[in-house]
Amino acid sequence: MESSQADMNREIEAAAQQPGGPQPKIDYPPYRSSVLRHPKQPAHLIDPESVELWAPAFGHRDVADDEADLTIQHAGTPIGERIVVTGRVLDGDGRPVANQLVEVWQANAAGRYRHQRDQHPAPHDPNFTGVGRMLTGPDGTYRFQTIKPGPYPWRNHLNAWRPAHIHFSIFGSDFTQRLVTQMYFPGDPLFPLDPIYQSITDPKARELLIAQYDHDVTTPEWSTGYRWDIVLTGTHRTPLESDVEENA
Amino acid sequence: MSAVPGQTVGPFFHLGLEYPGMNELVPPSHPRAVRLHGRVLDGNGDPVPDAVLEIWQADPQGHIVREPGSLRRDGWTFTGWGRAATDPDGHYQFATLEPGATEPGRAPFFAVTVFARGLLDRLFTRAYLPDDTDALATDPLLDAIAPDRRSTLIATREPNGLVFDVRLQGEGETVFLTYPRLRDAWA
Numbered sequence: 001m002e003s004s005q006a007d008m009n010r011e012i013e014a015a016a017q018q019p020g021g022p023q024p025k026i027d028y029p030p031y032r033s034s035v036l037r038h039p040k041q042p043a044h045l046i047d048p049e050s051v052e053l054w055a056p057a058f059g060h061r062d063v064a065d066d067e068a069d070l071t072i073q074h075a076g077t078p079i080g081e082r083i084v085v086t087g088r089v090l091d092g093d094g095r096p097v098a099n100q101l102v103e104v105w106q107a108n109a110a111g112r113y114r115h116q117r118d119q120h121p122a123p124h125d126p127n128f129t130g131v132g133r134m135l136t137g138p139d140g141t142y143r144f145q146t147i148k149p150g151p152y153p154w155r156n157h158l159n160a161w162r163p164a165h166i167h168f169s170i171f172g173s174d175f176t177q178r179l180v181t182q183m184y185f186p187g188d189p190l191f192p193l194d195p196i197y198q199s200i201t202d203p204k205a206r207e208l209l210i211a212q213y214d215h216d217v218t219t220p221e222w223s224t225g226y227r228w229d230i231v232l233t234g235t236h237r238t239p240l241e242s243d244v245e246e247n248a
Numbered sequence: 249m250s251a252v253p254g255q256t257v258g259p260f261f262h263l264g265l266e267y268p269g270m271n272e273l274v275p276p277s278h279p280r281a282v283r284l285h286g287r288v289l290d291g292n293g294d295p296v297p298d299a300v301l302e303i304w305q306a307d308p309q310g311h312i313v314r315e316p317g318s319l320r321r322d323g324w325t326f327t328g329w330g331r332a333a334t335d336p337d338g339h340y341q342f343a344t345l346e347p348g349a350t351e352p353g354r355a356p357f358f359a360v361t362v363f364a365r366g367l368l369d370r371l372f373t374r375a376y377l378p379d380d381t382d383a384l385a386t387d388p389l390l391d392a393i394a395p396d397r398r399s400t401l402i403a404t405r406e407p408n409g410l411v412f413d414v415r416l417q418g419e420g421e422t423v424f425l426t427y428p429r430l431r432d433a434w435a
Contacts, residue, residue, distance in 0.1 A: 022433075023253050024368035031256075033366030036291035037416050041397075043371075043426035046389050050350035051304050051312055051359050052427070056329035059316030092433055094249055101319075105264020115260040131264050133319070167257070167264055175304055175359050176427040180370055182255040199368050200253045208252045233251045234429035 003157040005193060012198045022205030030195035032156050052175045053237045058101040058135060068134040070104075070146040078128035080109025080147035082223040085211065088140040089170060091177065092234030096140030103169040104132045104144060111150030111164075120152050145223065151190055163190035163197060170230055177232040184210045185226070251433040254369035259298055261363070262333060269321045271332035273303075273344040280308070283409035284358065284375070285341035288334050291417030295338025299364035301414070302331045303342060303375075306356065310348030346377060346410075355383035355390070358403075362414055362424075372425045375412040376402045389425075397423050 003011070011030040026038040071078055089097040107113045107130060110122035114129050125147075132144045151164045165182040172178065184197065191197055200206035208231075217225020257265075274281050288299040305328050307313055313328035321327075332340040347356040357374040376384060384390055390398050400422045403410040414422050 022250065024255065026368045028368060031366070031368065034256075034368055035366075036294075037296065037364055037366035038368070039371065039417055039421055039424050040291075041421055041423070043424045044389070044393065045426050045428070045431060046392075048427050050354070051306055051328070051347075054304075054312050054314075056304055056318055056327060057314050057316045058318065062316055062319035090249065092249055092251055092429060103264055105260065113260045113263060115263045117259055129263075167261070169257075169265060175361075176372065176430055178302075178361050178370060178372075179252065179254055180257050180363055181252060182258075196255060196368070199255075205250065205253050208250060209255070230252050231249045233433040236427060236429055 005157065005159050008157045008160070008195065009193065012192075012195060016198070016201045018201075020201045022200065022202045024199040025201060028195065028199040031199055048174065048176050048236045055100070055171050055173055055175055055177070058171070059099070060135070062101065063133045063135050068132055068144040070128065070130065070132045070144065073129050074127040076127040078108065078125050078147045080125075080128075082145065083148050084143065084145050084217050084219070084223050084225045085166065085183070085228060086141065086143035086217055086225070087228040087230060089136050089142060089230045089232065090140055091172060091232050096136070096138070097172055097232065098136055098138050098140055100136050100171045100173070102134050102136060102142045104146075104166050106130045106146065106149040106166040107152055109147050109150050111152030122150070122152070148185070151188075156195060161190050161193070163188040163194050168230070170232065172232040172235060174235045174237050176236060179230070179232055182209060183228050186210055186213055256365060256368050257300060257363040259365045261300055265300060265331065266333060267319055271330050271340070271342045272321065273326060273328070273330045273342060275323055276343040278343070278345070280345055281343045282346055283341055284344055284403065284412060285339065285409065286411050286413040287338040288340065288362070288364065288414045289338060289416065293418070295334070295336070296364050296416065297334055297336045297338055299334045299338070299340070299362060299367075299414075300331060301334075301340050302329070302361040303344070304329050304359045304361075305344070305347040306350050308345050308348045310350045310356070312350065349380070349383065353383055353386075355380055355387045360412075362416075364416070367416065372427075373414070373422055374401050374425065375410070377410070378402050378405050393423055
């Protein structure tokens, strides 16, 4: 029988009794799709070597400047609340990750993805694809303009709804820092009900995924602004002069 | 500083992560192109049709590549990085060049990242080339792995290339990796 939200809340609460630390628990039965898709053996610890000490390089030939504006990809203006999201990508020692690729994708204002597998009967927006790419600047800053995504239903359990979020894919300065995650919006009432968000059982850690409203990013008569800094794990490569110059 | 936790890539990653030529580090018609391919399987041995793999590798001379251009491939520049989504059979494929040893006597490998719907955080592993058996026999990672699991990290050769399956769970589960600063971030 399909679980209700009340069943789910009990499962989430039970799972939180065995804290898993600040990373998501990959063995997290409340997220039904995870049951057969997580390794049961512990990850093997190694010192990274050769290519693992480096990340792929991306440059301006890879990403056009207008790919950071998700509101100008079609003839018309997309419907919804126009927002700017900005922040810095930093490594675990607080150093900026410069010149690296950030990819984002999201649902439209109605909570619908432009993806054939999204069957949520909310309208598509002919003026919104929901995909953006950008490179970080010398100080690790990324910035894009978009439409605030809506929450949407999914079939994890009966009446399951995801909090509104934007998917982020981020590269660091070495291979081991690779991160794919989701950015959420402050005050979302769906946080306690969502097994993907709650798979991070440490409340302080999961709050790192919530952007802050920033009135300094908001622009008059145009858009509201959110700030979200992304701290990666530490790099294993001793920074060289050339890296520093590259980042200067 | 506290590292931001990961979250699943979700079911709609094709929208944001796919682009033309992403899995062709070289054109398949390149005289030295090899096909690196395989399947991603779940704990029941069923295909995972919504996984995405990334490879990051040295060039055939064992040099670590510092060339941009992976998103807009020009057909000539080898960037060492690619991405492939699985199809309904859980199958992925890359056209690439075989990596060389980055130091004499070391076993060449592809560094591999795995994402999937249902997988709450990304996984790291390696796919070694199978040929240099002396180098494989003395490889520090392989040496530290139980003998019955070593083969999960070694691609098998076929006429046109290499096969590397990823088993997320259960029998033949792939050995996945973590690194000191990754572990410490979560300590």
